[in-house]
Amino acid sequence: MLTLVAAAGTPAAADRGSPTRSPSPQPAPEVKTGVGIRLLDAPANRREDSRAHRYIVDHVAPGTTIKRRIVVENKAEMRRPVAVYPAAAEVGPDGFVFAPGRTPNELTSWISVERGEVPLNPDEEKTLWVTIAVPRKASAGERYGVVWAEVPGTGTNMVRNVGRAGIRIYLSVGQGGEPPSAFEVAPLVGGRDADGRPTVTAEVRNTGQRALDLAGELSLADGPGGLSAGPVKTETVTLGLGGTATVRIPLDKRLPDGPWAATLALASGWTKRTVSSTVTFSGKAATAPASGERDRTVAVLTGGLLVSALVLATFLGLVHRRRNRAMRPPLRAG
Template identity: 65%
Template structure:
């Protein structure tokens, strides 16, 4: 299946294979530190539970990780040096149908003292569905949108999401608020819902700026897992902002624009890229 338009496959290895099939990926590993580093590359077990995508400790193996090999398990990289590693997934002919999870790690280790060993690693997730015929369908439902406020007065929009398909999902998207008091609007605000297991449910919570008025607002949330996309709309209110009896709040000069949610930072240790090859070589596809 061509996944060039599947944004999820740009970040992870996501595929459906028949028993007896072999595929290859090329992963670029780069040393972004200022020191020469020995790097171990290996596959290890993972799972998708109610807690999301869960990594097994160390080099714990599962069925899928035992199908994965790398041609260069040990690297020695100078500062700024990058190199390719060929990853192969070979599905046994007797493999049973179902979805499996693993991760391919690039790991560096160094001594932090005589009795301390510091280990850092970064990996590429693998979501592999196995079975005859085409890929199992992916799907999810978004429940009604609800507004409320935390104890500190911060407004929160919530919605329950249910996985209705036959593959795990990695959900993310945006929230927009329009037609608020005085014609105000806010957003788009990034929404991160994490990994949702088969038959799983989760409550998406979108925290907003404390200054956001009660409303009502027209809310629209867009969520996607790769090319599987859903939207939900609703009219919501957040309730009044709690104010202490001795306090006076002047909102006359407030102006709200888009981007009322905070964002985080991600520390990247390695840059990883990949492309897929089945019966013939295909064009490179970047993953993170």
């Protein structure tokens, strides 16, 4: 028997339609497309997994059928139909990437939506069931997709701008327990960008067997004069299997160079890591000197070396003459 818990009503990612593949934007407080969609259910065994309250995230055995409730909302000021359908997605070097339109994949062939289209009045909501029936012969592995809510857009016959919002799907299939999720975080590095703004960066690597959505907070302590700063939230970074990325946190331009005790806490659902390092923010990013400046630098260095060599030679000459005088026998009177 499947047990579900209520999921948080977080707005889903929005899209205005694109002829090519592009990364899926992160959830935002306001959905500007005029359509909204959110997840109502999460598995009881993922109660502590924050991702499962925003996206359809699960691990199931072949032959399993799961159901999730979603809420679709018309945010426009007119009555209009809202189409609801699954479409393909993938996770790669560019993060979570959804395919254009209704492009299918293996996962979408397993998905059915209670109603493919619902007419809604302004601000009206409708709850629908999404069913995912995994075939008994499905191979092991993680699949990705999106359940979209789409409204008609405006435009010409050549270009059509549609609005849609979606809920991501991360479905792992396989016998036994869920594959582990894990990641590594390299030591933190401080610096300033070309505009002089202090930044902290960290390289992260997915060392587990499931895709990750990493987000967290950076805190600074023990700065000059006992100053502290933060916490500052990071942007969400999606990592595929074996993937690497740089988490970059820009900070207030007024922060002094330091040193600072920096602590970065990252999490993907219930998988969490914390790393601490001492960082400093040096001056503006170094730039290579122009060729004329390089020539002048070389000339100054060369001149300095010549002067040093002359001084050294003079000193050695004086020492040599004094030593010779000391070794001569004294002159006797005739």
